[in-house]
Amino acid sequence: MAQRRGINREHDCLLVARDRSGQTLDFYTGRGQVTVAQLHRYLPPVLPADVLLISDGAIAYRHFAEQAGITHEAVNVKAGVRARGAIHIQNVNSWHSRFKSWLVRFRGVASRYLINYSGWQRLLDARRLTTPARLLYAAVQLG
Template identity: 60%
Template structure:
């Protein structure tokens, strides 16, 4: 629209009724959302590398669905800032930031879909696309005093077309008492500064090889590892040459000076309470929910813009 026609259109705005103004704002919503999205992605950020050949210094090459398009000088392929990310080819971009705002409020799939007016299947797809890279935004090392403990959840194959066990009612219980292969083990390690690393180790109790695979890479050499009296931790610390202290929870020992696991157990409690609002999640998606909780814990990610950059793999910008 040229400037003269736009000025004429603007002069007619006061003549609109309340209902017409509401329809106008509703029609402008996706466009305004796309402007916010473009600003969150491209402002104060250099041009991205080519996702095909990783060459730098591309040049601008027009627009593609509201986003700046680039052309690689080396391979001549065109791309945008979303190319090569889990967000590539997702539609309704103007609603993404509103949806991420609902994720910061930990809304359910259906509640978020209703709030931003998309289908529930779209809401589910968006949730896990946004978390696919964001779940990797974790601390590289734990230092000082690090507590480690396991959290067990009943294994769920929700959404699977074929089960490798008899079906059970929602909210069911294990067929055996205690920890068994019917439970999924989540290993959580947390230092006294609040830095947290978690991983899904598999079914059943944690083993020493699993501790070497999941826990050892994130521990500093001079760390003091504090755990319960599980034999796997003692064997792991001895083999890895890491200082280790334990508390005997079965004997009623909770705290011995600075030696306790209350910090990590409090994180377990917060995760259980937060996860309960979703009425059961499939075990295969647990890493996504762990990353989501870590983003929300302590308001680490407090804005949709920051959440969007994390979903694109931009953790430190």
């Protein structure tokens, strides 16, 4: 069990990319803060060329955006800034909150299965699994 709060080597990192329509992609990057190399590995294949990347103030996002040639806006959450007009990260924060609340019922999951649980959460979050039959169909299709 982790002894410290926040982003550190005791916690797994789940990189979440989410657009305003609710489309969500996530990537398990290991433990600790996300690195520029990890951002280069996961984001370029899924980001359109004209994207506006909005992130927290972590320096890795700024360096990644500069190297990838994409527009970047950072929201300084540590300074108490939650939004600048339409620039905010609340869409991702709310997804993380729902995911953490949903995970509580499992009383802990192994890191190696975290991406499977996040995939399950993405399906539930999309509200496409409204009947037991649809849930069974999704399970069979994924398996």
